[in-house]
Amino acid sequence: MKPRRIDRGEDGATLVLALVFMIIVALVLVPLVTFSGNGLQNTSNLLQEQSLEYRSNGAVEVAIQTVRYTDGTYTGGSCFGSGSSTVQIGQASQENPPVHVNCVTVTPPPTDTGASREVNVYACGSTNCSATNYTVSATVDFQDGATCSPTSIGACGEIESIKSWLVHNAND
Numbered sequence: 001m002k003p004r005r006i007d008r009g010e011d012g013a014t015l016v017l018a019l020v021f022m023i024i025v026a027l028v029l030v031p032l033v034t035f036s037g038n039g040l041q042n043t044s045n046l047l048q049e050q051s052l053e054y055r056s057n058g059a060v061e062v063a064i065q066t067v068r069y070t071d072g073t074y075t076g077g078s079c080f081g082s083g084s085s086t087v088q089i090g091q092a093s094q095e096n097p098p099v100h101v102n103c104v105t106v107t108p109p110p111t112d113t114g115a116s117r118e119v120n121v122y123a124c125g126s127t128n129c130s131a132t133n134y135t136v137s138a139t140v141d142f143q144d145g146a147t148c149s150p151t152s153i154g155a156c157g158e159i160e161s162i163k164s165w166l167v168h169n170a171n172d
Contacts (some may be wrong), residue, residue, distance in 0.1 A: 068157030
């Protein structure tokens with residue numbers, strides 16, 4: 001009698017092919033998902049940096065207008081009479097914290113510009129804004145009228161000239 005031959009079908013081969021296909025798809029999808037996640041994180045970080053830059057620009061504008069019409073000397077502290085160095089641009093939220101602004105009077109003012117006063121304005125996201133730590137920095141010359149004084153500020157800041165406007169370190 002002849003031994004019977006056992007017919008082995010291809011049922012197991014389909015399972016092996018399915019497993020190989022799933023492994024290949026997983027190996028391709030994992031890097032794609034990681035790459036997408038990194039792109040989303042980078043986009044979020046860029047938006048936060050742009051927001052700080054825009055808010056700092058606005059805060060410097062507010063500070064310049066405040067300093068323009070006052071007759072004061074600034075030593076690196078607040079640009080505002082209230083003593084607070086913060087400016088809230090837009091609605092306050094965790095993503096939109098206040099911007100800090102500090103002013104420094106340049107003494108003596110440069111004689112080649114005809115300025116009565118020159119003030120450096122620094123804005124940043126932290127409390128210690130300075131020439132080495134700022135998001136936006138502006139150097140502004142003011143020409144005051146003859147009657148500008150601490151008691152009569154009507155003639156203060158008759159002419160304003162922005163000497164420089166720098167954007168730097170938008171990630172602080």
